[in-house]
Amino acid sequence: METSTQTPALPRVIHTAQLIAAMLKSNGHVSDLIFSPGRAPQIEVSGQLVELKYKGLECLSAADTKSIAYDIMGENEHPLRKLDQDGSADLSYGLPGVGRFRVNIFRQRGSCAVVMRVIPDKILGFDDLQLPSRLEEIVQLKNGIVLVTGPTGSGKSSTLAAIIDKMNAEKAYHILTIEDPIEFLHKHKKATIHQRELHSDTPTFALALRGALRQALKVILVGEMRDRETIEIALEAAETGHLVLSTLHTVDASKTVERIVGAFPVTDQHSVRTRFGKAFRFIVSQRLLPRKDGKGRIAAIEILKSTLRTRDYVEKGEGEGKTLLDAMRDGNTDGMQHFDGELEKLLRAGTIDLDTALGYSTNPDNLRLELADLIDGDVHAKTDPAPAEVEVER
Secondary structure (H helix, E strand, O other): OOOOOOOOOOOOOOOHHHHHHHHHHOOOOEEEEEEOOOOOOEEEEOOEEEEOOOOOOOOOOHHHHHHHHHHHHOOOHHHHHHHHHHOEEEEEEEEOOOEEEEEEEEEEOOEEEEEEEEEOOOOOOHHHHOOOHHHHHHHHOOOEEEEEEOOOOOOHHHHHHHHHHHHHHHOOOEEEEEEOOOOOOOOOOOOEEEEEEEOOOEOOHHHHHHHHOOOOOOEEEEOOOOOHHHHHHHHHHHHOOOEEEEEEOOOOHHHHHHHHHHOOOHHHHHHHHHHHHHHEEEEEEEEEEEOOOOOOEEEEEEEEEOOHHHHHHHHHOOEOOEOHHHHHHHOHHHOOEOHHHHHHHHHHOOOOOHHHHHHOOOOHHHHHHHOHHHHHHHHHHHHOOOOOOOOOOO
């Protein structure tokens, strides 16, 4: 009896660098690249995923995404070990002449998936990012804590990079950044800037931050306040005359204070409230919104500033009629602003649409009341069409 043997198919060769370059060129507003088994390569544009079906790559296999993941990691031992041990790994990745990326590789259903956040090749300034001019006050601070908060992908890193770049241009300071991974590359200008990357330059944020207290620094940027030890040392640094900048994945100022205080045992929380109330200078919270014209996204920014009133609310806790949101609503002359007020401005300016404003609002019902004139006018425009023209015989 005759038997036939089939030669196993050879694995597909993917030129990862060429694929990434082509994906970036496909659109001028790419924020992320995603490689997932069972889908074509995808890009995220203005918050929406778009498939790019290149010839031969109409549907990535598990072997394809594994190949892409290992091409990106190369011989870098740390992400290889983290992926093997923990099931996910973070790293930075650069292609000369193409771009830099913050990469997360993770296992799912036994295969690899890859998400690559695009890091702009130049640091955008305050005007480029349309940041409120009142945030320029941060550049003049001598000490304390400044937190930039928001969900993943809300532009926190870009805002901090703009602040650091302005300091770099104007102040003869020694500045240190501790990041996981390093995103924006800062060159020495008037300031001297050192950048340390987690795992390759230091094992933990806390250890690097502790060492920073002995490095004659003026400004310390900590990529993220991840744990109690990091928060404790950041408070200590602020109390000893340093300016500390960092991020938290919190949605607004109140939740940020809760996260900071909640990281400590109940017995320590009163003293932490007091310390943080004295140390904080700004809490800046961001939400990125799709523009009505479809041309990218725009940031809505909430600003809580340290004043006698806000420090009191942080130290003693919020109560009825004594909330940080109340303080921000009343604090325009002090340089404060709140989300729903900014959403209303963007909507009335025609920058965003009503559904977007309500969807990203802190209190949609209150915002709807503030927009009653706009909403009613819109309803009448839809239900009371202009009378049709009638042609009359002469």
